[in-house]
Amino acid sequence: MGGNYLDRKAIAKIFRCEHLDQEKCTVEMLKILHDNKAVCPHCKNQLEEHKRKRFFENRMVNCSTCGKIFNGVSKTILSKRNPAKIFLYCFLKGNGFSRTEIAEIAGVSYPTIKHFDDLFDFLETKDRE
Numbered sequence: 001m002g003g004n005y006l007d008r009k010a011i012a013k014i015f016r017c018e019h020l021d022q023e024k025c026t027v028e029m030l031k032i033l034h035d036n037k038a039v040c041p042h043c044k045n046q047l048e049e050h051k052r053k054r055f056f057e058n059r060m061v062n063c064s065t066c067g068k069i070f071n072g073v074s075k076t077i078l079s080k081r082n083p084a085k086i087f088l089y090c091f092l093k094g095n096g097f098s099r100t101e102i103a104e105i106a107g108v109s110y111p112t113i114k115h116f117d118d119l120f121d122f123l124e125t126k127d128r129e
């Protein structure tokens with residue numbers, strides 16, 4: 001590419017989580033985490049179509065089988081975590097950035113990046129089973 005384009009060093013220098021919309025990041029991450037399947041995190045009942053839509057919009061739904069209330073984030077790696085950080089982690093990881101670069105850009109510690117690696121390795125392993 002020509003010299004007029006920005007490279008990864010330019011991104012690493014200025015791009016941060018604060019530049020991302022938290023809600024949109026959450027919605028994107030839900031697609032990845034749930035692999036298009038909307039099930040109750042408590043009893044694994046598959047949600048009806050209208051609830052499925054709400055689930056992927058990260059709105060609260062109630063399970064018609066067990067009655068519990070939850071959203072797409074419940075009982076996932078997104079609960080109690082900043083969705084923009086996870087989104088950024090996935091983007092940077094997928095584009096070949098190193099753990100050190102990801103830690104810097106996403107604003108998380110190096111051990112946290114290793115923890116995310118383990119969590120996503122686990123998700124991939126689970127998918128293959």
Ligand SMILES: [Zn+2]
Pocket residue numbers: 040041042043044045063064065066067068
């Ligand atoms: Zn349920």
